[in-house]
Amino acid sequence: MSQSGRFLLYVHLVRGTIGNRNFFTGLVLTVSLTKKTQSQTNLLPRKQEAKKNVMAQAMKMKMQIIIVMQKKRMTLLRKSHINTLSCSKDKLSRPFCQTRVVICSYGLIPTLINKSKKIKPGTFKCIIVDESHMLRSNTSQRTKAMLPVLKAAPRCVLLSGTPALARPKELWPQLSVLGDWWVDENSFIEKYVRPAAKDKTNNGDDGTGEGNTTSRAELHTLLTSTVMIRRVKADMLKSLPPKLRELAYITLQDEGLKYRFNKYMALLREGSGTLGKLARTHHVENAQKGSSFHSVSDGDHSITVAQALHKIDLEADEQHRIGMDQIQKSLIGSTHLGEESTELRLQSMEAALVQKINDHRKKRKIELKNGNGFFDGKKIIESSFLDNESPLEGKEEMTRKSVLNELYKMTGAAKVPAIIQKLKQWLNDPTKGKLCIFAHHLSVLDDIQSGADLSNAPGSKTKFIRIDGATMPKVRQESISSFQNDPTVRVAVLGITAAGVAVTLTASSNIWFAELFWTPAIMIQAEDRCHRIGQQSNVRCVYFQ
Structure with a gap:
């Protein structure tokens, strides 16, 4: 169970009594099984006690326990009631034991559901899912196998310190277990994941699944007022020592790795998207700080391939800087066209500038490749760290993702x-x-x-x-x-x-x-x-x- 900020997602915490003993009372899903998980059952008192005293003792021991209510009596689980599965061959119920709770890992559950058919929808009355963000992808085999079983259980508790690791879309599989929130996943995505067209400009969202400020705030309010209970570590564990973060900067010494790194960075800078812009900006900033690994001197009569490529990059950066200055000047006085029209015009002009710069960059690379050993009147010296592969061949087809x-x-x-x-x-x-x-x-x-x-x-x-x-x-x-x-x-x-x-x-x-x-x-x-x-x-x- 996560020790960090805790989220509890729940549905129908109490619905009737346990009823038919032919059903298992509960299933506990964990990321990994530990000896601590198994040994905690030995700490449970065997005698029945008053509810208040039992809960106080449980909180004191910081135990994970399941309490089964039957009419007006409270029964604590005994060790013999709990069965921990360590492999797919294990049986849900041990011989001569009255199994009430089954504990298994995420790694086992797809096999138990899809192959051995030991677990089916309706097998359990209650299911507790630890680290429920493991179900964040609707396309994973684990999620596909588990969702029908979770939805069929009258009671389901989902525990996670990070229900959504990256984007709101990851909440959908978990929320679908907890009730009929929306007609389908598409309605949830349309409402809270994919921003409306009118919000894209205002919130800077590109429709990649991050949502926007308004939709995220609405979703947070909806969750905290219905099925989500949040407990932050700073509030619950006040005696925990602080966490300190530091950055340690390393200077790259391997010349071959330097060359390869700059070769791929040059490819990244050729892009017209966000990655290309960030790479170009970073490159210019480093050049201004004097941190480029190669410097190009006009007084030298020789040049390496890496230096030549670096010179081409500097030329492209300078062209981009001058071009953007000219674009900004041309837009002065055009505010009467409206903010949206001005923004669209700026984007169009910048795209044309980037295309022009990329064309010039490719032309210069062809000059480098076909210069018969010379570039801009300087003799090309192949450094010892250069590989046999030409830095200009076969790389244009690489996707931005593969370069990254x-x-x-x-x-x-x-x-x-x-x-x-x-x-x-x-x-x-x-x-x-x-x-x-x-x-x-x-x-x-x-x-x-x-x-x-x-x-x-x-x-x-x-x-x-x-x-x-x-x-x-x-x-x-x-x-x-x-x-x-x-x-x-x-x-x-x-x-x-x-x-x-x-x-x-x-x-x-x-x-x-x-x-x-x-x-x-x-x-x-x-x-x-x-x-x-x-x-x-x-x-x-x-x-x-």
Whole structure:
């Protein structure tokens, strides 16, 4: 269960009594199963007590319990009532046990529903779904399998610290479980996800699913007044130490990586969309700060390919600056046409300017390619770090997304040497304690692991755990327990998405992010693996840039 800001989505919390004993009372879905989840049932008192005293005791122990009301009596669950499924071969009901609650993970549920048919709509009277944002995509096999089962249950409780990680559209599968809110998903999207045409200009939304200010405020009000109860960590866990964030800047030293990075950035700058504009602006700002990795001197009689490409970029940036100045001057005095007409005219003129600049850029690249070893009267010197692939061939067809993904991979690889150096320094200092390192790409995790000589061999002083998408549930839990309890295990190498939820790593108060992720909420979830109940120290999160 999430320890961060908590959202509780519920429907029909009380509807009649339990009734037919042939039905299971409840199903609890979790991201991962832990020994703590199973052992908590031993703490439940076996004798019946008054409701007030029971609830007070439960709150004191901070337990997750399910209380079943039958007429006027209260019955607490016994250990024998709870069955935890660890594989698809396990039966829902154990022999000689009166199973009332079944606990299983998200990984098992599609198999139990689609293949073995052990779980069907109507099997459970109540279902509790922890980390319900795992159902945010209507197209995933998990969501398709679970929604009919959830909708058929008379009672359903959804728990999540981040119900929507990126956009309001992710709420729809969860809300569809809780009641008949709209006729269909399209009506929800039309109302709260896709802004009306009149709001696009005012709110700057491009229709990509972010909604607009008015629709988001209306949706928030609707949810909080009906099915959503929000509890913020700062209000609930006032004794929790603060979380500190820092930026650590790294200077790129690998010349080959510099060349490749600038090659892809040049491709990105050729775009006429938002990415192209941001890339051009960033490039101009860096040039003004003198941070470009190559400088072009007119006094030199030779030039590298990278320098030539950089010169072409500078020419394009200068053309863009001059062109925009001319456009702005031409629009002075045209306000009588109306704000909307002026804006449309500006967009049209800027698009024409970008097209002209791109044409000039392509022309200059052809000159570079076909210059017989010369460019602008200077001899082209192929640097030792240049690969055999021409930077001008086969790249024009690359999509902006593929270029961006390549840049994303390179930024992670570029930071690995510096992180390895700092990690070795950390391991050589026994007073530093434990450390969690998050990254997204497996190649980055592999390079950090091998580069820092992390090993779990007997007597090793660099023992570690690793959790990524390929880690099996049993190994995952064993790794977490080892990191939490074994003082010789000092490093956790973690995938941002694989270990960002359902993991408690409070033995460490230091987190390094070797890579960023597309969604900020995922990063916050990863931070909270250490910043949660049980943490005694300030949590220091370092983001390498």
